[in-house]
Amino acid sequence: MNHDDIQTRLSALIDDELPAAEADTLRAHLNDCAECREAYTAMLALGTWVQRDAMTPLPPVLAAQLSASLGPTAPAAPARPVRQSAPVRGWFWPSLTGLGGVLAGAALMFAVLPLLQPSSDLLSQDLLAGHIRALQVDHLSDVISTDQHTVKPWFAGKLDFSPPVHDLVADGFPLAGGRLDYLQQRPVAVLNYRYRLHVIEVYAWPAAGKPVGEALQTRQGYQILGWQQEGMNMWAVSDLNGADLQRFAGLLKKAGGVS
Structure with missing residues (x-):
């Protein structure tokens, strides 16, 4: 498989949707290929950022500021409750957004990636x-x-x-x-x-x-x-x-x- 073939399967690898033999082949390739490993890390970081921010409540002060900027007819936006989820091996995901969140996630994944290797x-x-x-x-x-x-x-x-x-x-x-x-x-x-x-x-x-x-x-x-x-x-x-x-x-x- 070439790099394009590998990278089209990365999402399935992350979601544990591949047969064990194919998943092992992809992980072995990631061990030796910096280009595909970078794409894999970026995909993991993006998924982490999206999932994390989707569960982050809107701070009350920011909600009030947005309501004020929209005018008196706009209803105040209540803070979204935090959706409870099972803890992920004791990791604490920092509440970063935007590019900072992506970079933080990418840095973390570079540290965690060796754990995926045999x-x-x-x-x-x-x-x-x-x-x-x-x-x-x-x-x-x-x-x-x-x-x-x-x-x-x-x-x-x-x-x-x-x-x-x-x-x-x-x-x-x-x-x-x-x-x-x-x-x-x-x-x-x-x-x-x-x-x-x-x-x-x-x-x-x-x-x-x-x-x-x-x-x-x-x-x-x-x-x-x-x-x-x-x-x-x-x-x-x-x-x-x-x-x-x-x-x-x-x-x-x-x-x-x-x-």
Whole structure:
């Protein structure tokens, strides 16, 4: 579907009128398309503004001023009662009107839009952002070493867990170092590996809940692959091709005793 097709379905998406599969497809598109996301946000903001202002009572002072301006024969306009509605997740909608209301609604929707995204998409975005940020500032490692017995102890006392560190130099994936990052509301370990001229970053933190799926994702030319081993969530991010990244993950699991 092109942008026009997507945008003609946004109203139905907002009103929950689409089949679940189509709604998921649209939300995935909104995650990656700024143009359609902007249209979606504006539509949400406009709907919020209209619904909110339709329930806002006319202030008595303004009603009296309007009555006076219309002349003595015009009946005074009583303040419209507030129509009661169910609270919306505890949100308070400010009583703004006109363009200010639209802008306030739009700003709020930009803040709320991530809540509509599946948690797996948000995690992938955070992983990719962390990887690109490290590449841009040339800060891939806090400890630079090819020795796993140097890298693993470096994390001691800096984290409340010990990440699995394995050297795969014999398989063509030498360890290059490690660093700390912050992800999923907690500090995480990041292990750096190399494959020829490619950088592979592996994010690791204690696993909780259901196992991580191993589906390979592609975002902005980078591959993202998640799995669990040795009690840890492990997520690899690299510009390496998908087949080689999956081979790397398999070697890392084997080194950790995971079949």
